[in-house]
Amino acid sequence: MTTLRHPAQHLLENLDGFRVEIDADKQRADIVLARPPFNIISMPERDQLRLVFEALDEDERVRVIVLRAEGEHFSSGGDIKGFLEATPEHVSKLAWNVAAPARCSKPVIAANRGYTFGVGFEISLACDFRLASVTTQYALPEQKLGQIPGSGGSARLQKMVGITRTKDVVMRSRRISGQQAYDWGLATEVVPDAELENATAGLVAELVGFSPIAQRTAKKLLNDTEDASLSASIELEGHCYSRLRSSDDFREGVEAFHGKRAPVFRGR
Template sequence: MSDGWRVERQGARATIWIDRPPKMNTITVAMRHELPQLFRDLEANDAVRVVVVRGAGGAAFSAGGDVSEFLAQAPADLEQWGDTLGAPERCRKPVIAAIDGHTLGAGLELALACDFRLATLRSEFAFPEIRLGMIPGSGGTQRAARLIGMTRAKLFMLTGQRISAARAEVWGLITQAVPNDALDGAVGELADELAERAPLALRTLKTVLNRGADASVEAALELERKAYAWLRSTHDYAEGVTAFLEKRPPQYRGR
């Protein structure tokens, strides 16, 4: 693994650090190719219930791709690497982006692929690609438009303007803006709450929501019904009901 990623474990939570503070946590080509495997490894680890992605150093979540590499990439390579930053969305476990500082370009695309985005009020967001004669190419155009609507997405991306965390929260680009000294607490509280939930139900619900969003209503409802029926046969469902009736905390096993 390159020097750009660092993984830490704390109980049921795994944190993937974007660890290039001197470079504003910009993401290199090598880092892009490593990210999907990082998520596959964490998904395969039953002890991990929640994944957090955050930037080291306090100045940036990630300022985007490493511009020094841009002109060295062939168009065919660029087309193939576009889905690497979608790894958090494909991960079946909940993924939280803990954002503090500049979140630009590919860094914002990575954050948008996460299930939750908690950001400090000093954070700023932008897709500056248009200023380089380019467009977002790792999911940014589609994920942003689905979150904030086409009108705001066009204003945001066609101008390359930066917006504050407060505005990003109002627009729906992020889940929550928090005081600058409250990020760790907010992320920890959400991660702990998610870790207490039934793993099978969490990953099933994430799949139903993500796939249903791009399906017809009829197809999405059918997916929901099948997922609901399947979960009724699991140990976790029986444990949840039994624990409720016995007035005790459930002990979920993910099966």
């Protein structure tokens, strides 16, 4: 029998600037940026982050993924010098790597505090939930370098907050606070800095309580219909609903509701 090996497997042997923690009891995996004080994200690190998200997506121990960082700053952005050293082919993959949280079928939470700039902001935008500390400052400062965001930042931001606010952030390299991000509908929640970990743990526990298959379906449906027409979105929603109708989890949910007990979902 032929043994298959991923050509990029070697990239996972020595993680550059971050680590992975798995708590099987809580069904939680943490990807922790760990290059203090500013947790700058290197070019090789982007490739590794993509592979880690893909690996965790296949890990049966994990239901929810948290992207967080050591210290008082989430990330001040990418390795500036690395952009000049990278090949055009590598640079062309930046957005694909950073979009890994969005492609992941499982819920992904970004826990942001302090500087969340450049690629740090972009990868947070690719997550499903952004929990912001009051210390958080979001920014896409590439204009100061004679560049534009290159990993999906301006595109994702515009979808979320509109063209006027996106031009204000991108074209002026303007910082916005965690509170303002929440007011704009960009952050899911804004909390005191000392409460960020508790808020993250609470959201993980809440998400784990839902049906895995229903959650995966909801995430994919919402992502797939973001650019679709209303009629096409409703049609696709109906097909997804119909498919879940025959799932064991839906039957369990209905029986638990009528039995006035907590459901036990198994993801099938």
